[in-house]
Amino acid sequence: xxxxxxxxxxLVAGEAxxxxxxxxxxxxxxxxxPGIRAIGVAGEEMIAAGCEPLAHASELAVMxxxxxxxxxxxxxxxxxxxxxxxTAWKPDVFVGIDAPEFNIGLEARLRxxxxxxxxxxxxxxxxWRSGRxxxxxxxxxLVLCLLPFEKKVxxxxxxxxxxxxxxxxxxxxxxxxxxxARLKLGLADDGEWLALLPGSRDGEVTRLxxxxxxxxxxxxxxxxxxxxxxxxxxxxxxxxxxxxxxxxAPRVEIRMIRGQSHEVMTAADVLLVASGTATLEAxxxxxxxxxxxxxxxxxxxxxxxxxxxxxxxxALPNLIAGEDLVPEILQNDISAESLxxxxxxxxxxxxxxxxxxxxxxxxHQTLKRDAADRxxxxxxxxxxxxxxx
Numbered sequence: 001x002x003x004x005x006x007x008x009x010x011l012v013a014g015e016a017x018x019x020x021x022x023x024x025x026x027x028x029x030x031x032x033x034p035g036i037r038a039i040g041v042a043g044e045e046m047i048a049a050g051c052e053p054l055a056h057a058s059e060l061a062v063m064x065x066x067x068x069x070x071x072x073x074x075x076x077x078x079x080x081x082x083x084x085x086x087t088a089w090k091p092d093v094f095v096g097i098d099a100p101e102f103n104i105g106l107e108a109r110l111r112x113x114x115x116x117x118x119x120x121x122x123x124x125x126x127x128w129r130s131g132r133x134x135x136x137x138x139x140x141x142l143v144l145c146l147l148p149f150e151k152k153v154x155x156x157x158x159x160x161x162x163x164x165x166x167x168x169x170x171x172x173x174x175x176x177x178x179x180x181a182r183l184k185l186g187l188a189d190d191g192e193w194l195a196l197l198p199g200s201r202d203g204e205v206t207r208l209x210x211x212x213x214x215x216x217x218x219x220x221x222x223x224x225x226x227x228x229x230x231x232x233x234x235x236x237x238x239x240x241x242x243x244x245x246x247x248x249a250p251r252v253e254i255r256m257i258r259g260q261s262h263e264v265m266t267a268a269d270v271l272l273v274a275s276g277t278a279t280l281e282a283x284x285x286x287x288x289x290x291x292x293x294x295x296x297x298x299x300x301x302x303x304x305x306x307x308x309x310x311x312x313x314x315a316l317p318n319l320i321a322g323e324d325l326v327p328e329i330l331q332n333d334i335s336a337e338s339l340x341x342x343x344x345x346x347x348x349x350x351x352x353x354x355x356x357x358x359x360x361x362x363x364h365q366t367l368k369r370d371a372a373d374r375x376x377x378x379x380x381x382x383x384x385x386x387x388x389x
């Protein structure tokens with residue numbers, strides 16, 4: 001491990017979104033404390049920012065209540081190993097970035113050994129399994145929230161939490177150039193474009209592939225001039241979508257583009273998007289969208305257990321705004337007709353689009369707070385024993 005002097009920071013990030021947050025955080029911390037030493041579970045952005053990897057962030061990319069079971073022995077073994085390594089290394093502060101099912105237990109163990117702990121990105125305690133707030137109180141000295149409504153949940157339980165803003169609001173400009181994005185991607189600059197964003201995990205792509213294929217077939221029958229582009233994050237996800245298209249939409253031509261979701265969203269007139277961070281990115285870019293999602297049947301059944309679910313909204317733009325800005329079509333309500341009709345409504349209602357533009361700009365302003373720098377200041381303050389009580 002690195003031997004240079006400086007604040008010692010342990011980090012564990014889950015998958016690509018956590019790696020992005022961790023990379024920005026490390027850069028901001030190094031501005032304030034250039035000699036920082038960082039080790040942990042990291043992806044490419046964190047590694048580039050100087051984090052020495054003990055494991056790769058992709059190892060934590062497991063989604064769903066039931067799906068995680070098959071990975072449980074491996075994940076528990078990894079957590080035990082990391083607990084031993086961090087305890088021996090004695091970091092000045094430990095930061096768990098997202099991945100709450102993995103990190104909360106690790107944070108609790110390290111905190112018992114005297115390591116100050118931070119959880120960066122509140123789990124969805126406001127939506128389901130609100131009892132996790134008590135676990136957070138036992139595991140984290142500080143919770144850093146990306147969304148404005150999250151802090152109150154912790155305040156009500158006397159858990160130290162801060163709203164730092166969302167890093168996406170720093171990365172995305174409010175003025176998006178549709179024509180420039182189409183030129184960059186080699187897309188025609190006339191007509192209507194629908195962008196498909198079926199998710200970043202192969203499991204969620206698999207569950208939505210048939211629905212997406214049937215929807216574009218339904219739309220082409222009713223809007224023959226509409227064009228389609230798909231933003232994919234992996235070669236395997238692209239194969240899954242292509243197989244579904246060959247079976248359920250053989251006459252539809254879709255342009256597949258990998259690794260450029262921001263540009264694809266900017267180039268489109270409307271989006272069909274799997275629920276997740278992509279919905280917030282779409283709102284910050286200023287694009288109308290229809291949000292959909294499928295969980296495995298057992299996960300959906302568990303999610304609907306009495307008292308487990310605490311919200312009737314899922315899409316981040318709706319949660320932040322406190323109103324139904326974008327349509328949400330989930331699980332048993334998903335069909336080609338329900339998705340297709342919602343997409344056409346988003347395209348054809350000019351007054352609604354104008355209203356969305358105003359509300360999306362307000363969301364952008366709310367979230368743009370220099371999140372990485374705020375988070376870095378709070379974490380370094382905790383490391384130095386300066387955190388306010």
